[in-house]
Amino acid sequence: MSKQELEIKTYVSDLLQERAELFLVDIAFSGTHSRRKILVILDKDSGILIDECGEFSRALGNLIEENNLFGDNAYVLEVSSPGMDRPLLVSRQYKRRIGNTLSFLLNDGTQFDAVLESVSEEGVVVMPAPQKVKKSNKKEAVVDVAIEPRKLRFEEIKKCNLIVSFK
Structure with missing residues (x-):
């Protein structure tokens, strides 16, 4: 696991502590060093709303940018609900x-x-x-x-x- 992946997992964990109703279902990394893709799948007991995914994405994106985690390299950040077709994981x-x-x-x-x-x-x-x-x-x-x-x-x-x- 790369340094960036560990940092992102820490950021996600910290943000989830501030939002106790949300929980992490999965986090996946793909892409190349020069263009990483980060997929964070969140849920909550009553079902996560798209606005909550958007707010979490903005907060996580701000942390990534503030800490210059990828330098000048591009990255794609996607925060999503599990969706009906995804396996149950937690x-x-x-x-x-x-x-x-x-x-x-x-x-x-x-x-x-x-x-x-x-x-x-x-x-x-x-x-x-x-x-x-x-x-x-x-x-x-x-x-x-x-x-x-x-x-x-x-x-x-x-x-x-x-x-x-x-x-």
Whole structure:
């Protein structure tokens, strides 16, 4: 990790301490030395507003400029919300999704959809969706099989996305 990346992470951390309702979802660096791209993804429990992203971006940009972090080199700073299509990465994101259907990919390769029932510091409890099975020569049918809630530790989850439904 470069000196600039460490400095930016420190700036983000300091700015978040002043804005306790916001939390960091992810920070990514890309580009070349002469043109860096910094992507900061923020959220809050009630959902972050575009104005809050803009205000945070201005504050972070001011710190970068005041400290002449990139000298004469160009950089692009983007502060964004996670968006509906991005994976859930931190436990606070899961809390907002209680009652929603999520798509899980576990570290062991298991994939399934489930309704998020609850969230704790260690992980989540989900209710797997009914399974589709074939009955003889008929088409697939959803069969009511006794499905039990399933506990997952965050360490077991490789990727988790919200399933967006427009029904």
